[in-house]
Amino acid sequence: xxxxxxxxxxxxxxxxxxxxxxxxxxxxxxxxxxxxxxxxxxxxxxxxxxxxxxxxxxxxxxxxxxxxxxxxxxxxxxxxxxxxxxxxxxxxxxxxxxxxxxxxxxxxxxxxxxxxxxxxxxxxxxxxxxxxxxxxxxxxxxxxxxxxxxxxxxxxxxxxxxxxxxxxxxxxxxxxxxxxxxxxxxxxxxxxxxxxxxxxxxxxxxxxxxxxxxxxxxxxxxxxxxxxxxxxxxxxxxxx
Numbered sequence: 001x002x003x004x005x006x007x008x009x010x011x012x013x014x015x016x017x018x019x020x021x022x023x024x025x026x027x028x029x030x031x032x033x034x035x036x037x038x039x040x041x042x043x044x045x046x047x048x049x050x051x052x053x054x055x056x057x058x059x060x061x062x063x064x065x066x067x068x069x070x071x072x073x074x075x076x077x078x079x080x081x082x083x084x085x086x087x088x089x090x091x092x093x094x095x096x097x098x099x100x101x102x103x104x105x106x107x108x109x110x111x112x113x114x115x116x117x118x119x120x121x122x123x124x125x126x127x128x129x130x131x132x133x134x135x136x137x138x139x140x141x142x143x144x145x146x147x148x149x150x151x152x153x154x155x156x157x158x159x160x161x162x163x164x165x166x167x168x169x170x171x172x173x174x175x176x177x178x179x180x181x182x183x184x185x186x187x188x189x190x191x192x193x194x195x196x197x198x199x200x201x202x203x204x205x206x207x208x209x210x211x212x213x214x215x216x217x218x219x220x221x222x223x224x225x226x227x228x229x230x231x232x233x234x235x236x237x238x239x240x
Contacts, residue, residue, distance in 0.1 A: 058084030065100035110135030117149035159183030
C-alpha cells in the first residue's frame with residue numbers, strides 16, 4: 001500500500017552506498033571530491049548524465065541521454081560505467097530510435113535497473129522506458145500502455161525494485177506513477193495524488209529500505225496562471 005505522507009522521513013532511507021564520507025566543513029575547498037573526466041558521445045552535441053548508482057567504489061553506473069545531432073528534441077540513451085579508475089560508455093538500447101534515462105539503481109554487480117522515457121506514436125508522446133543490466137549487457141523491457149515516464153529508481157534486491165515518475169491524464173495534466181520490478185517484469189502499482197484532480201503530480205525520486213518501506217518525493221501544483229509548486233511526499237509499505 002502506498003499513501004501520501006505529511007513528512008518525508010529521509011533519515012530512514014539514508015545509506016552510504018560507496019562508503020562513509022569524510023567529515024567536512026561546509027566551506028572546506030573540495031573536501032575530498034575530485035573531478036574525474038567522463039566521455040561524451042560527441043563534442044558537437046549535448047551529453048547529459050542525470051542518475052548514478054553503484055554497488056562498490058569500482059562498480060558505479062551513471063545514466064542519461066545524448067543528442068545524436070543538432071535536433072534538441074531527439075535524444076538517445078547514455079550509460080557509463082566507472083571501474084574505479086575511469087569512466088567508459090557502455091551500449092544501451094533505445095525504443096523507436098529515441099530514449100533518455102533519468103534514474104538507475106543497482107542491487108549487485110550483475111543486477112541494475114535504469115528508467116526513463118522515449119517518444120512513441122504519431123502524436124509523439126512520452127512512454128516509459130525500463131532497462132536492466134545482467135552483468136553483460138543492458139536490455140530494454142516491456143512498457144505499460146499510455147503516456148508515462150519514470151524518473152527515479154531504487155532496488156532492494158535483484159527481484160525487488162521500484163521506480164517512480166508520472167503519467168498523463170486525459171485532461172493533459174500529470175498523475176503519480178509507480179512501477180515494481182520482480183526480476184522478470186515491471187507492473188504498475190496504484191498510487192494516490194495530492195490536490196484536486198486537475199493538479200499536476202510529479203514524483204522525481206524514490207528510495208526503499210530492506211524492511212519493505214519506500215519513500216517517494218517530488219512536487220505538485222496547478223501550474224496554471226499564478227500556479228504554485230508544493231512538495232509531494234509518499235510513504236509506501238508495499239504489500240502492507
